[in-house]
Amino acid sequence: MRVSLLEDVCQGHTLCAIAAPAIFGLREEDGHAVLKVADVPPEHEAGAERAALGCPEGAIVIE
């Protein structure tokens, strides 16, 4: 699974980093998400899917 983050859409709700901390981090300066891992290993796919479904802005795209 590959995941991408639409940085200009992200509003910094932090939910993704809670749902999948191995995949998403947060920038210290504004709390917006950063993608730690674009190629999601199988053990983190469920978390990445939860993060995508839970993002209020639709900023997480799973390919």
Ligand code: SF4
């Ligand atoms: S949940 Fe969505 S809007 Fe919130 S920080 Fe993560 S990517 Fe950004």
